[in-house]
Every structure is written in C-alpha cells, then in structure tokens.
Amino acid sequence: MKAKPANWSSARRLLKCLRDVMAEKGSAQERLDKIVCTIATEMVSEVCSIYVMRPGAILELFATEGLNPDAVHNTHLRVGEGLIGEIAQRRRPLSQSDAKAHPNFAYRPETGEDSYSSLLGVPLLRSDRVWGVLAIQNRTRRHYNREEQETLETIAMVVAELVAGGELLKPKDLRQIAGETTLPLRIEGVRFNHGLAMGQAVIHKPEVVVHRIIAEDPQHEGDRLIAAVDGMQSDLDAMLNAVDEGSAAEHRDILEAYRMFAADRGWLRKIDEAIKTGLTAEAAVERVRRDTRARMRQVHDPYIRERLQDLEDLANRLLRYLILEEPVQPEDLPDDAVVIARNMGPAELLDYDRNKLRALVLEEGSATAHVAIIARALDVPVVGRCPDILYQTEPGDLVIVDADHAQVFVRPTEFTHQSMTETIKLRDTARSSLANFTNLPPITKDGEKISILLNIGLLVDMDMLGRTCAEGVGLYRTEIPFMVRSAYPDVETQTELYRRIYEKADGRPVVFRLLDAGGDKRLPYWHDLHEENPAMGWRAVRISLDRPALLRQQIRALIRASEGRPLSILYPMIAEVAEFRAGRDLVDMEIERARAKGWPIPDPLSVGAMLEVPALVFQLPALLRHADFLAIGSNDLCQFLLASDRGNPRIASRYDPLSPSVLSVFHQVAQQCNAAHKPLSLCGEMAGQTLEAMALLGVGIKRLSMVPSAAGPVRAMVRSVNLSELTPYVERLLSAENHSLRGKLRDYAMDHNIVL
Numbered sequence: 001m002k003a004k005p006a007n008w009s010s011a012r013r014l015l016k017c018l019r020d021v022m023a024e025k026g027s028a029q030e031r032l033d034k035i036v037c038t039i040a041t042e043m044v045s046e047v048c049s050i051y052v053m054r055p056g057a058i059l060e061l062f063a064t065e066g067l068n069p070d071a072v073h074n075t076h077l078r079v080g081e082g083l084i085g086e087i088a089q090r091r092r093p094l095s096q097s098d099a100k101a102h103p104n105f106a107y108r109p110e111t112g113e114d115s116y117s118s119l120l121g122v123p124l125l126r127s128d129r130v131w132g133v134l135a136i137q138n139r140t141r142r143h144y145n146r147e148e149q150e151t152l153e154t155i156a157m158v159v160a161e162l163v164a165g166g167e168l169l170k171p172k173d174l175r176q177i178a179g180e181t182t183l184p185l186r187i188e189g190v191r192f193n194h195g196l197a198m199g200q201a202v203i204h205k206p207e208v209v210v211h212r213i214i215a216e217d218p219q220h221e222g223d224r225l226i227a228a229v230d231g232m233q234s235d236l237d238a239m240l241n242a243v244d245e246g247s248a249a250e251h252r253d254i255l256e257a258y259r260m261f262a263a264d265r266g267w268l269r270k271i272d273e274a275i276k277t278g279l280t281a282e283a284a285v286e287r288v289r290r291d292t293r294a295r296m297r298q299v300h301d302p303y304i305r306e307r308l309q310d311l312e313d314l315a316n317r318l319l320r321y322l323i324l325e326e327p328v329q330p331e332d333l334p335d336d337a338v339v340i341a342r343n344m345g346p347a348e349l350l351d352y353d354r355n356k357l358r359a360l361v362l363e364e365g366s367a368t369a370h371v372a373i374i375a376r377a378l379d380v381p382v383v384g385r386c387p388d389i390l391y392q393t394e395p396g397d398l399v400i401v402d403a404d405h406a407q408v409f410v411r412p413t414e415f416t417h418q419s420m421t422e423t424i425k426l427r428d429t430a431r432s433s434l435a436n437f438t439n440l441p442p443i444t445k446d447g448e449k450i451s452i453l454l455n456i457g458l459l460v461d462m463d464m465l466g467r468t469c470a471e472g473v474g475l476y477r478t479e480i481p482f483m484v485r486s487a488y489p490d491v492e493t494q495t496e497l498y499r500r501i502y503e504k505a506d507g508r509p510v511v512f513r514l515l516d517a518g519g520d521k522r523l524p525y526w527h528d529l530h531e532e533n534p535a536m537g538w539r540a541v542r543i544s545l546d547r548p549a550l551l552r553q554q555i556r557a558l559i560r561a562s563e564g565r566p567l568s569i570l571y572p573m574i575a576e577v578a579e580f581r582a583g584r585d586l587v588d589m590e591i592e593r594a595r596a597k598g599w600p601i602p603d604p605l606s607v608g609a610m611l612e613v614p615a616l617v618f619q620l621p622a623l624l625r626h627a628d629f630l631a632i633g634s635n636d637l638c639q640f641l642l643a644s645d646r647g648n649p650r651i652a653s654r655y656d657p658l659s660p661s662v663l664s665v666f667h668q669v670a671q672q673c674n675a676a677h678k679p680l681s682l683c684g685e686m687a688g689q690t691l692e693a694m695a696l697l698g699v700g701i702k703r704l705s706m707v708p709s710a711a712g713p714v715r716a717m718v719r720s721v722n723l724s725e726l727t728p729y730v731e732r733l734l735s736a737e738n739h740s741l742r743g744k745l746r747d748y749a750m751d752h753n754i755v756l
Ligand code: PEP
Pocket: 475, 477, 516, 612, 632, 633, 634, 635, 636, 637, 683, 684, 685
C-alpha cells in the first residue's frame, strides 16, 4: 500500500509565480484573472477556469483563460451537474482525456468549450468545505499525470483561501456557503448502537483552518515544522508517562501508536517535501493530510483505514502546534453532548466525560469498529455512515439521534423536537420506574431464583456490576482489551488486567471467555487472512488451539490473577468434544506448571464450553462429562442454526430466534444440562431483550447474561412472571409450525401482566 512519492517541482514553480501575483496590488477579481493566466501558461493548457460556489449550491464561472470571456459570471452549473458539478459534489479531482464522452458532460454553448477534449479539475477545498472548482482543459486528448493533478491540488489551496477570504463574495453569501445553514435536516445512516438521545452538537476535534498557504521563507517553515514535531512528540511522551496505573491500559496503547506515527519518517518526509515547494508548514501538513484522506476513501480494509485515520488525527494535532489553537477542553463540554466526528479511535471516545455524553454520530465507521464496540459498552446510541454530517452541523446545534431507526435530526423542526422529547420522557420514566427494582432480588412470582449476569468487555464497565446489582459477570469478552491495543499484550499485562477485573468484581463470580478473535473481531497486529467466510473460518478456539503458546499465556495470566480465588474459564466456538478436551488439557498443563512454581491454585477451577456450533448439541452427553458448565452463545448459535449471517442487514429480520426450532434446541440443551447437574447460561443478545428473556425462562434457562442496560428491564420481567405457568405454555408452543412464536408470547405476557 505504498504511495508513489510525489514530485513537487512544478508545484514549486507555480507557487512562486502565485506568490508574486498575490503580492501585487489590485482587487481579488483581478488576482483571480491573473491566476488563471499563470496556471494555463505553466501547465501548458489552453484553458484554465475557476468556478466559485454561490448560495444554493450553484457554481459560477468567475475567471477563465481560454473560454469565452463573456461567459464569466454568466455561466452557472448546479452542484452535481456536468463534470465541474461532479467534482464539487464528489469533492474529488477528475481527469478525463475525452471529456465529452463522460456520461455527466454538460455542454454550455456560451463558453465555447466545444473545441477542448481533455479536462482536469480539482475541488477548491478549505476546512473540508467546497468553495468552487479549478479546472484546466486541452484541445488534444491529453492524459494528465499524477504530478499535474497534485500540482493543481496544491494551487487549489491558494485559490480556495482567496475565495473564502471575503473579497470576492458578499459576507451573507460567504456565511451561507460556509455552512451556516439553519434549515432542519434529517440524515440517514447505519445503526451502530441502539437508543434515542438529544443534545447539543459537539464537533470532535474541529479541523484547524489553515489560512497562510504560501511561504515567505521555506527555510523558516522547515524550522517551524521541526519545532512543532518536537513539541508534539515530547507532549506525547509526557502523556504516556502520566498514564498511571489507574488509567485504562487502552489509553496507553493508543498513545503508543500515536508516538510511533509521529516519528514515521515517510510521513514527515512528505510534509517536508511539500514545504520545499513553497508552502507554509501548516499548508504542507494540510496538503499531506488531504492525500491521506483521498487514500482512505479508496481503501476498504478496515485495519489500513484505521491506521490512516490515526495519521489524520495526528495531522490535526500537529496543525494545532503550528497554529497554536487550543482544542476543546473537557470542562467546556455541554452537559448533553452529542459528539459528531468523521471517525474516532476507542480511546478518544473514552476521553469524553461519560456523564455528559448523550450520543455519537460518525460520518464513517462500521458497526464492528472499535469505537462502536466501546460505545455499546458505554451504552451510548451511535449512528454511523451519516454522509456530510460534519459539513452540515455547527457546534451547539440541537441534534436528535434516533439510533433505533438509524437517523439523525439536525436542528429539528418544532414538531420533531416535541415528539422526540415526549418519547425520550416516556423512556426515562420507564427506566426510572425500573430503577426501583434494582435492589429487589430477581425472583419469579412463584419463588424461582433467576441469575442476572452481565456481559462485559472493558474494565470501566465493571462498575456496572454494583449499579445494576447483578450477580456477577456471565461473559467477560477478553478479546476486547486485545482489540484496542496496538500490540499483543504479554503475560504480565494480561495478569494485571485480570487482577483488576477480580478487584472490581469484589467477590462476585466472573466467567472469563478465552480469546475469541477472528471473524469480525480483528486484532490490529495480526495478519489478516481474508477468508471467504470469516464467521466459519479460522477464529476463536480454532486459532487458540493452533497457537497453543498464546492460549497458554492467557490461561497462565488468569491463573496468576486469580491468586487462589475461584476461576471460571470459558472456551468459545467449541465444535466437538475432542476440541474441548484439547482445551481442557492445556488448562491442566498450566495448573501443573503453576503448582510446580508454587503459585496459588484457583479454587474452585471450572472450565466451560460455549455452545455456538450446532454439531455440539448432538454430543452433549459426552461434553457434559468433561465440561463444568455450558454457556449458549445465541448470537453465533442462531446464525449457524438458521444459516443466517448475523452481520448481514438484508437478512437480519428474516428469521426470528423466537422460532419453534431455535427454542426447541435451547429446551433440549436445558433439559440435558439439568439432568447432568451442570450450570447452563445464555449470553447472546437475546438474554437482554425482555420478551426473548421470558421465552428463555420458559424453556428452562435460568442464568441470563446481558448488556448492563438490560439488567433493569429483565429484572422487572422476571419479578412479574409465574414460571410454573409459563413453562408448560412455552413447552406446548414448541411443536407449533409458526414462523415465529413472538406474537403468541407477547399476547401471553399481556394477558399475564408480565412487564416487558
Ligand atoms: C454469542 O455468540 O452469542 C456470544 C456471546 O459471543 P460473541 O457475541 O462475542 O460472538
């Protein structure tokens, strides 16, 4: 993925000429006229034109060399119309050797452009807003090369500054183009985490605007860059040293990654080369950042995109050292912050005060990105892939994030505002009435005790145990701390992390699931295999058993962290008894090793299996002879039982886990575990949905592990159920032929006053 080094020599020559033009006396229009002449001459083009954005997304021809001069201020194109409109809309350069053959070509007879074949155009971008388009044209069918495109992009920075500077357009027009729109907007995106919230827009790391583009003294700019990089690096070092034991280890890893990038020679060299063309240090950083951004748009590999994102963040940080602009301080955060970002790393989200953070909206991202995982753990609604939301939102705008319907309202209408406020109020009332249940034991009306456990992925979430009065952690996903790190954690690091989990659990039981990497859970430092079917590929225990050294390190860390206390280890994705036995043997070996070293041995030690692969259902009697407990991973088990990819939105609602077939499997498993006196829990998303949880009680599953936010509602449901009535009802339903039992179960709940 190495980019070809840029050749900046023609940009250097042109910038020098432009510096002279800018220094001359005259109006902005006169300068623009001279600029098009200069560019046309230097780039050996018959035509050079500048189109400037007008309010209403209209591009007006403001200056031209080569086209009919009468067309200036008379030729207009809508954004998206013609090739010029397309460049503005896509905010990307466009190069065509035969422009007329392009499907979007729009002919404007008044310009007299019919004799020109080729076109190279670039958007005039400033702080990511489009201010117009700069284009050159040639009579012959010319293929513009990469260097020419890069030169034009560099020149476009100077022109954009001139256009946005205020001399060409009326202040009112300028404000409108700058995005100070007041119109209500509804933007559709993709749901990354459910929920509904409202608050004031906070732009995450607003971009630093670069005003000085052309340098007076390149040597001085080089020195400024060195000083800024030094300053940034020593601040990063200081931050790293300041990360004390009490801070999340994830922060340290992100900072380490930044420090690594900050010292990246290739990146710094590109900035230095851009300075040598005659750009100021800040314009050079901005120039290189745009290249990174353009690459990011073309790359689909999430790992590489995340690394490019790191570089983008770093560029913004470096710009602040050069322009000396203070970032938003945490204390300036409003109490109801809706954070809007292009994308962000997991540690950056953790930097926001959790009590003030209402929702997160991203322009990019994916549901499996680290930040989405962290947001789910924090119970913050997230909508991602909202096109142009940054461009359309001003800090302080009222924003409603309706993640349940994957939509965001910016400056909502009075009607939307009122109806959403009502919905939020209703939810809050329901929530606070559930809070009254928190201290009440999860016992059914007929006296059956149900275990409410939590699914946890981050250390910070362990505090939820106390707040929800949960019995313990039914699923600690050990891969999440691995995923937010930049390097594989060694035994010491893992031991420390697990020790702190024990501390926070404060005597409550914790089930540690061994590394469930692979599939959609990528570890940034592991080579990606690009499998056809990653969910059914080399993942979870399959990786661990093929790399026993890594697995043994994790088990060793768990044994050491337990310090003689109870330890529950859970193997993910077990497909057959032999696999579980192989895993269990590795645990035994580590116990022997610990004994030989004189370390305290966990007491009791239980080793369980996750039931996620359907084949294991047919080996349950044998499995239950070897396993101490079983946990149904219904997210995976359902996707395999129904052959329905859990991450594919097209089929997301095609099958219902509340179908007679799926519930029958759970029922059989529960009966066999019961007969073998082996504890059974269920820790997929189903356990946290009240109606599903009720059905699970009905098939005999009495240990439910769920996201912390579900603990209250499920507890209320449990306390309103009579299990001795529900069980025979659900068992009768299992032989039904319906696609789903959802309707019948809901009716039952209504008829029996069950709180859902
Ligand atoms: C599951 O598959 O249900 C489960 C709990 O594991 P994960 O969601 O982490 O794959």
